[in-house]
Amino acid sequence: MIQVREVTKRYGAKTVVDHLSFTAQPGQVTGFLGPNGAGKSTTMRMVVGLDAPSSGDVLVNGKPYASSPAPLREIGVLLEAKAVHPGRTAVSHLLAMARTHGIPRSRVDEVLGLAGLSAVAHKRVGAFSLGMGQRLGIAAALLGDPAVVMLDEPVNGLDPEGVLWVRNLLAGLAAEGRTVMLSSHLMTEVALIADHLVIVGRGKLLADTSVADFVTSEGVRVVTAAPDALRAVIAAAGVTVTSTGAEELFVTGITAREIGLAAATRGIPLFELTPQNTSLEEAFMNLTHDAVEYEAAR
Amino acid sequence: MKITAGGVVAAEWTKFSSLRSTWVTTGISVVLLIAFGAIASASFAGDNLSAVDLALSGSTLAALAVGVLGALLGASEYTTGMIRATLAAVPRRLPVLWSKSLVAGLVAVVVMTAGAFAAFAVGSAVLNDKVGSLALGDDGVLRALFGAGIYLGLVAVLGVALGMLVRSSAGAIAILAGLLLIVPGLAALLPNAVSEAITPYLPSNAGSAVMALTQSEGALAPWTGLAVFAGYVIVTLVAAAYRLKKTDA
Numbered sequence: 001m002i003q004v005r006e007v008t009k010r011y012g013a014k015t016v017v018d019h020l021s022f023t024a025q026p027g028q029v030t031g032f033l034g035p036n037g038a039g040k041s042t043t044m045r046m047v048v049g050l051d052a053p054s055s056g057d058v059l060v061n062g063k064p065y066a067s068s069p070a071p072l073r074e075i076g077v078l079l080e081a082k083a084v085h086p087g088r089t090a091v092s093h094l095l096a097m098a099r100t101h102g103i104p105r106s107r108v109d110e111v112l113g114l115a116g117l118s119a120v121a122h123k124r125v126g127a128f129s130l131g132m133g134q135r136l137g138i139a140a141a142l143l144g145d146p147a148v149v150m151l152d153e154p155v156n157g158l159d160p161e162g163v164l165w166v167r168n169l170l171a172g173l174a175a176e177g178r179t180v181m182l183s184s185h186l187m188t189e190v191a192l193i194a195d196h197l198v199i200v201g202r203g204k205l206l207a208d209t210s211v212a213d214f215v216t217s218e219g220v221r222v223v224t225a226a227p228d229a230l231r232a233v234i235a236a237a238g239v240t241v242t243s244t245g246a247e248e249l250f251v252t253g254i255t256a257r258e259i260g261l262a263a264a265t266r267g268i269p270l271f272e273l274t275p276q277n278t279s280l281e282e283a284f285m286n287l288t289h290d291a292v293e294y295e296a297a298r
Numbered sequence: 299m300k301i302t303a304g305g306v307v308a309a310e311w312t313k314f315s316s317l318r319s320t321w322v323t324t325g326i327s328v329v330l331l332i333a334f335g336a337i338a339s340a341s342f343a344g345d346n347l348s349a350v351d352l353a354l355s356g357s358t359l360a361a362l363a364v365g366v367l368g369a370l371l372g373a374s375e376y377t378t379g380m381i382r383a384t385l386a387a388v389p390r391r392l393p394v395l396w397s398k399s400l401v402a403g404l405v406a407v408v409v410m411t412a413g414a415f416a417a418f419a420v421g422s423a424v425l426n427d428k429v430g431s432l433a434l435g436d437d438g439v440l441r442a443l444f445g446a447g448i449y450l451g452l453v454a455v456l457g458v459a460l461g462m463l464v465r466s467s468a469g470a471i472a473i474l475a476g477l478l479l480i481v482p483g484l485a486a487l488l489p490n491a492v493s494e495a496i497t498p499y500l501p502s503n504a505g506s507a508v509m510a511l512t513q514s515e516g517a518l519a520p521w522t523g524l525a526v527f528a529g530y531v532i533v534t535l536v537a538a539a540y541r542l543k544k545t546d547a
Contacts, residue, residue: 045546072301073299079386080379084378085317085374092313092316093383097309098309099306100305140383
């Protein structure tokens, strides 16, 4: 569990994180979202004590990170791909981290295998692609078999196969009861992985919500051979039906399931029955619009 | 599984030994020490310099090389971003500085002591006939050779401390070269009375006292000089520790 409590971080006159509070719970994937410059990376650095908060505090599994006798067992982090000496091999890099905690060599080989890096374990990191660097960073995060895994923009630079791997890996870690938190500035990417969303803008909390609640239903698009018959069947208080084409209707105030059942009882053929949700991207843009730090002139 | 002091030292050793550049720099330091010693032994006579002084005349350049080794070890944590991984694993931070200093210092002491003995052996073999040869058993010879190894080990630690303090390779190397090579030259420009008073206490002069068989006028006694140099190293380490502990990584 990660508890961020009333954390503020100032660099000179600039407030990067502003009284931010949220909790990342065990057993679920928490997506940490915000536009560039929203303070995501700074917050993550404060979780592991790389930056000290100007005020407030952060607890990892109920205690300050630095007080843990085995920090790598508490939380594994990927903060920046390729934060590694380019002259060192992947295996030496992980071994150096492992030795601090007396983690055996076998575990190093294990996480390299898990990250699909066994074949390049003895290559220098300087020759790695961005995607391989990300994989190495994720391998490092898993080294101590930690209760919490926190990844900053983990799918940056990964190929589609790698993105899928990260998605399955994180879902698996959460299913094992671990706390998983990942940051991104891309809503669509996080929506596929996360159960819970923490959205920030200019260092302030904008939303702390489940993914399901964040997506609001707009209505249902129906394509049918008999639009008029269907209109008659589903007509009720609170239901509005608009015709959007010869065979197309847009229905609000009733679920797709109810429409389908009603049509079936009267034998009305349906060709399409599609719930229309606000795209997450759109909801995210609406929410963060005012908090965008760097915006293109229009 | 938990974090231990020995574990952090082992980790720093892994970092040190897994880079080709550390071995190249270490090798260069030894080669400089031996090569300049051999050249001076073969060709130079005068200034009352003994065979040991001539054999160790590469120590100034060797000091610069081991200092650069230490500075790179310290500063590369920051220039590569590795420091984030390092401090995430060791969030109490200071053990990293102590372990890195210990590893760099010990390696430099061992390698450079061996280098000093090798330089003396090679230098004695090619010694020109205007300088009297010396044996290991002669007065002060062992002290000078072991002293050279310890001094160069301390220079490596100074490099680590400077690298961690200024967090930039170029900055740390510039300060190191300034302290060891340029400051003594600048001091000579001061009025005589001032210059004579402070010159023996300058880092490189104080440290070199331990390996000089022929003491120059006004120089500190051998072990006093080394102790003064160790003092500089400790002050730099404390400053590096303070910055490491107090500022964001």
